[in-house]
Amino acid sequence: MQIELDNVSLTIAKSNILNGVSAKFFEGSVTAVLGANGSGKSSLLKCIAGIIPCDGTIKIPTDKFRKIAYVPQRPAIPIGMTVAEFVLLGRTEYNNWYFGETALDKDKCYQAICSLSLSKLAGRFVETLSGGEMQRAVLARAVAQEASLLVLDEPTSALDIASQVEVISYLSELQRVYQLTVIVALHDLNLAINYAQSAVLLKDGRVLGSGDTLKIMNSEKLSEAYNSQIEVTSLIDGNKMVLVKYNL
Amino acid sequence: MIKNRSKTLNSEVLRAFQTSLLVKFVTTLLLLAAIFSGLLIGVVPLNPISVFSEIINLLPLVTIESSLSELESIILWQWRFPRVLLGFFVGASLAVSGAGFQGIFRNPLADPFLLGAAAGAGLGATFLIVSNTNTLFENINLVPLGAFIGALSATVIATFVGRTAGNGPAALLLAGVATASFLTACQTYLMQRNLLSLQEIYGWLIGRISTSGWSEVSLIAPYSILCFILLYINRKELDLLRLSEEEAIALGGNPKRTRRVVIICCALLTALAVSVSGLIAFVGIIVPHIVRLTVGYSYRIIIPLSFFLGGSFLVLADIMARVVIAPAELPIGVITAFLGAPFFALILILARGKL
Numbered sequence: 001m002q003i004e005l006d007n008v009s010l011t012i013a014k015s016n017i018l019n020g021v022s023a024k025f026f027e028g029s030v031t032a033v034l035g036a037n038g039s040g041k042s043s044l045l046k047c048i049a050g051i052i053p054c055d056g057t058i059k060i061p062t063d064k065f066r067k068i069a070y071v072p073q074r075p076a077i078p079i080g081m082t083v084a085e086f087v088l089l090g091r092t093e094y095n096n097w098y099f100g101e102t103a104l105d106k107d108k109c110y111q112a113i114c115s116l117s118l119s120k121l122a123g124r125f126v127e128t129l130s131g132g133e134m135q136r137a138v139l140a141r142a143v144a145q146e147a148s149l150l151v152l153d154e155p156t157s158a159l160d161i162a163s164q165v166e167v168i169s170y171l172s173e174l175q176r177v178y179q180l181t182v183i184v185a186l187h188d189l190n191l192a193i194n195y196a197q198s199a200v201l202l203k204d205g206r207v208l209g210s211g212d213t214l215k216i217m218n219s220e221k222l223s224e225a226y227n228s229q230i231e232v233t234s235l236i237d238g239n240k241m242v243l244v245k246y247n248l
Numbered sequence: 249m250i251k252n253r254s255k256t257l258n259s260e261v262l263r264a265f266q267t268s269l270l271v272k273f274v275t276t277l278l279l280l281a282a283i284f285s286g287l288l289i290g291v292v293p294l295n296p297i298s299v300f301s302e303i304i305n306l307l308p309l310v311t312i313e314s315s316l317s318e319l320e321s322i323i324l325w326q327w328r329f330p331r332v333l334l335g336f337f338v339g340a341s342l343a344v345s346g347a348g349f350q351g352i353f354r355n356p357l358a359d360p361f362l363l364g365a366a367a368g369a370g371l372g373a374t375f376l377i378v379s380n381t382n383t384l385f386e387n388i389n390l391v392p393l394g395a396f397i398g399a400l401s402a403t404v405i406a407t408f409v410g411r412t413a414g415n416g417p418a419a420l421l422l423a424g425v426a427t428a429s430f431l432t433a434c435q436t437y438l439m440q441r442n443l444l445s446l447q448e449i450y451g452w453l454i455g456r457i458s459t460s461g462w463s464e465v466s467l468i469a470p471y472s473i474l475c476f477i478l479l480y481i482n483r484k485e486l487d488l489l490r491l492s493e494e495e496a497i498a499l500g501g502n503p504k505r506t507r508r509v510v511i512i513c514c515a516l517l518t519a520l521a522v523s524v525s526g527l528i529a530f531v532g533i534i535v536p537h538i539v540r541l542t543v544g545y546s547y548r549i550i551i552p553l554s555f556f557l558g559g560s561f562l563v564l565a566d567i568m569a570r571v572v573i574a575p576a577e578l579p580i581g582v583i584t585a586f587l588g589a590p591f592f593a594l595i596l597i598l599a600r601g602k603l
Contacts, residue, residue: 072495072498092485092501095484100548141499
């Protein structure tokens with residue numbers, strides 16, 4: 001079972017953001033969407049999540065992917081909203097119009113809060129959370145949605161190294177436990193090459209390559225996509241490392 | 249890392265999910281206190297037990313002897329009761345539409361008169377007062393109708409201009425400002441040309457709760473209840489609007505539909521409120537903020553509490569307006585600002601750091 005994009009195009013204000021993007025995303029896997037700024041990563045994710053309409057075909061098997069959770073690049077931080085209320089927003093689609101959230105909604109919400117180790121912060125206002133805690137709250141909201149497809153737009157870009165590691169650990173744990181399909185836009189190429197099983201490389205709204213991460217993320221393709229000199233090397237433990245050469 | 253779910257819900261999580269019973273109790277108590285005070289207090293004081301007996305008599309199969317005289321009974325049923333209910337529905341309508349506008353515009357300064365309803369109502373009422381059309385039909389006061397048409401027309405114009413200019417809330421907000429400025433200029437021109445009517449216009453503009461029987465109540469009550477139910481249904485969607493547009497859509501919301509429903513409800517509530525009571529300032533802005541600062545920021549709480557507290561607030565303000573210089577009456581707009589502003593300032597100080 002897979003998600004298929006066929007000739008997806010997007011034009012905003014006469015500017016071509018996406019030009020005939022075709023790619024496949026496999027069920028239960030992590031796919032990284034890579035590319036320089038302005039290459040169309042965020043727009044592609046929004047099209048997949050159904051937030052903006054686009055031309056072309058996006059085939060998402062509805063029996064497998066009933067709900068899609070989308071985590072934007074900069075999630076809004078509503079003032080005066082507790083973490084529990086924030087996570088509860090993930091249950092909006094399930095809510096009864098009059099009685100609001102049911103015991104089941106609160107239960108799912110509680111599970112999501114515990115999954116991300118947020119129970120001690122449940123009564124805190126979201127504006128008082130650190131970057132890493134906020135990102136965990138956003139992930140908890142996605143878990144509460146009971147989504148099987150998780151679309152994340154650069155979830156670690158505003159975090160320090162420790163928080164990045166923490167958020168990615170939680171993310172891979174969630175993906176494994178809930179058998180999620182994850183599509184994630186990443187700027188950190190080292191994270192992408194070691195975390196994602198497959199990748200879609202974009203340049204100027206077109207697909208430069210898609211498929212197995214190790215095949216796609218080679219020195220030649222990455223250098224072309226980012227207009228920089230990029231080297232991919234193997235470490236002793238088998239992990240890959242991406243090096244950028246600076247001409248200073 | 250993923251923890252097993254414990255059988256007992258963590259107390260902090262549970263607390264965050266509950267709307268305090270104390271809040272519900274205080275709101276109900278305040279509402280009952282406001283209504284009973286409104287019925288009992290006035291130039292002619294009424295016996296509380298007799299009034300209570302009269303109300304109990306409304307219940308089917310219950311008959312209790314009431315000691316109210318015929319005159320007192322008329323005062324209660326034809327004067328006090330409609331006035332208290334009118335005050336309640338006007339206050340509730342203004343407060344809940346202020347909360348609704350603040351929600352869709354994501355702007356804490358938004359009030360019910362944001363889309364030019366006040367200026368439209370003012371112009372409509374001024375036009376009818378200065379043109380003496382009001383006296384054309386005996387026993388029929390056309391000023392409320394003029395105010396209603398003016399308020400609704402101004403909102404429609406502002407919405408049309410705003411939607412033509414763009415989809416965002418900022419375009420609508422600016423269109424409201426432009427419409428209000430234009431209509432206020434027209435109203436000022438009419439007032440300057442008709443100096444003899446100034447006092448009457450001014451009396452209307454400052455707002456008052458006065459009734460002649462049940463007609464005003466029966467006009468506003470059904471719409472007020474209906475719009476409140478619609479806003480209550482949209483309370484979770486209003487919470488989603490506190491996030492970004494794309495997050496709201498991804499979480500199953502429909503921001504466009506929510507905005508449309510909320511604008512229609514709030515505009516209708518505001519137009520009805522100004523048509524029966526003139527321009528009562530401050531209720532729409534302070535009541536939702538008092539709820540935010542003292543109870544919480546979720547629209548699941550703000551919408552119902554604004555409705556009931558707004559209503560109670562205006563009933564209490566109306567009692568003051570009747571009592572302070574009795575037998576004469578103060579305009580209620582003076583009371584809402586005179587008492588409301590310091591009280592709001594106190595809440596602001598007590599809740600420091602929350603804004």
